[in-house]
Amino acid sequence: MTIPRDEWLWGWDTTPGIVSVWAEESGQATVWRRPDGGALLTERAKFRPWVLLSSVDDLRAAGVRYQHDDGDANAPGIRVRELAGPGALRVAVSAERWNVLETAICRGASKRLGQRITRVQQLPRHERHVLPPEEQYLVATGRTYFRNLAFAQLQRLQFDLETTGLDPRVHRIFLIAVGTPHGDVELLEARGQDDHAEADLLRRFVTRVQQLDPDVIENHNLHGFDLPFVRQRAKQLRVPLPLGRLHHTALVERAAMRGVSSDRDGADERRVRLIVPGRECIDTLDAVRRYDFAARELPGYGLKAVARHFGLSGPARELIPGDRIHAVYASDPDRVRRYAAADVTEVAGLARILGGAAFALARMAPRRYERLADAGAATGVIDPLLVRAYLRAGHALPAHADGDGTVHSGAALYLFTAGVVQRVVKVDVASLYPSLMRAFRIGPVRDPLQALLFLVDQLVEQRLHAKQRAKEAAAGSDERFTQEAMSAAMKLVVNSAYGYLAAGDGLTRFADVHAANEVTRRGRETLLLMCRALAERGAQLIEADTDGVYFGVPDHWSEHDERAMVDTVAALLPPLVRLEFEGRYAAMLSHEAKNYALLTFDGRLQLKGVAFRSSRAEPYGEAFLRTAIARLLAGDVIGVRAAYLDTLTALHGRAVPTVDVASRVRLRKSPEAYARSRQQRREFAYEALWQSGRQQWAPGDRVRVYRGANGTGRVIDEVEDEARLDHDARDYDVAYYAALLRRTFAARLARAFHAHDFDLLFADAEQLPLFAPALETIRPVATREDDVWQLLEPEPLSTTGQT
DNA sequence: TTGTCGCGGGG
């Protein structure tokens, strides 16, 4: 039998325009569609709930009659399909209703195991695989969401609550901003401060959602805040909450690790997210996390910061600190209205910019759109694709299996050179691990169909096409959006294929620690190969990490020389492994592995790693460090010394504002809690509060603390208006901060100089030895870490492969 | 100093 494997990626049923699916254990599925992108159709369909089992023994033991599954979806009774191949889950069993199936299986299982079993999920994990009803439906039919539908054709609604606080048991909703599918913003407000007014607001909100009838509901932290908040308020106020498209069904809970604790006063450890049947609830916070997982460029994950980062907020964006919103509403309600309106507008923009990948994934994988938006790519996307592929091919699936105790080995990290290097190039391999999987055919041992490798191959190739088509489409067009989204989705899946392989604790069905180790071994081998080849061609290796290398090049090289050398090295790497020229820099300070500073050719300084950026660091020290490193990398040693002396002078003259020697801390203990623990251990921040005469504070408060004369702690209150910080006492301990400057901040430059030069550079002016050599003669240095270079000694390349 | 644990968000 030949297997039409393109179905593995896309399913096989071409029904267009599915925007939501809801299925129940009764075998009833409801499908909402916009076949041509326009009007909504609601269709009801019967499906046969099914489960995968390791054998039919339990059915036999229960004396259940069953028939061979002939593929007839309307057949009555229990049907069994035997699956081929070595997998442990060898039979697919279905019935017209879930409870018929479950009762029969559990009766036999109870006998066999000698204990009462009432749910299939109670069977040992390696004996069964059960999907939620919607996924049973999608896998069985080969349907997926959004065929022939553009993202712009989805009807999307945003809503944002303004509340009197964060706890839905005691705080109220007083305003709801609604972004409509047409792009308008509507404001619903409570007409009073009591239960009646809030209940009325909730009822108007439900009515408006029903009228607008969106396919998708969006907000930032929707699942962590707005949705559970609305539910709790509705419950306490006894307001029905039929937000979905099935009017007899309220909000439904589903287990989710990144959910909120299921109410009951937090006594219940279970974490859940809420489902609104018939609509897809998309949390832009999930999209932001997923985006930054790869990009690592966002300053924070809050809506305002992210919106600013993506250019979604105008210059007049209304900003109000969270805990002041309700108070401001009392005095200046229009400000809060503008604030809430900006929130939903930004969410709509953010959902469009970052939501494309999940939208595209929903065209491939047999899961609901909202699940694909919040799931991890490995267990959430690859696993469903593989399960559907195996069933389509009529093959048995492997069961989840515990590892054999083999430990997983990771990537390589080498620091070759510490100190200052001029003219630095960075190269790295794009998607190293999936490329190695493809090049050396490394896949899970329990995947006889080689489905994972097939998916990776297909996704890599089709991604190239998607990128090409995106380029050809007009900027801003639906086609451009769709193809870029598809490309992003495919990249996401490809890059998680290795994570899928390496997942521990029997997390993923096809996990294979030996295959994963073979991937990382090839990765380390490839990295060393690159390093050797670069060094042989004149590179001064600085640092190599997993899939990338920083190295210095001779002064007289042009960029063309650099690129030519990289191309030569690239040609030596295994097929499908693409080495790329990532960037070039005027200079680099290498401090420790993963801690370095780069100076770009246009004069910008980039600091990487904990040694150079810490939120606790005192601002005067950070400022010094930036200036000193900039001077250092520009070759200006006198400038480094000047930066140090200038800072010392400023400290002694108390020209440094107090706020710049203070460090920001967040208080976690209450005054009572600290009073209790104070005997065992004194903590500077709390002592500072006491000594400043402040004995009242709340956990969560942020304060700036600094050291005054005689080691006393002092406090600056965190104030909204930064300008007010200028009027300060400047009564800080100069000697302490002068010592800290050298001990903590100048120390970051230690690798850049010989020890005696360093001592000279960072001596106090009056401590300079009388006959010190001229500072002008001091040069930055770079030091080879000799033991690491030994790794580059030629050794025969391993030729042993594994499959 | 070093190891571990938990968070990131929302009003």
Add this chain to the structure above:
DNA sequence: GTGTACGCGACAA
């Protein structure tokens, strides 16, 4: 029936 990693801050040893 859930499930990213990573950098950072807070705390305990």
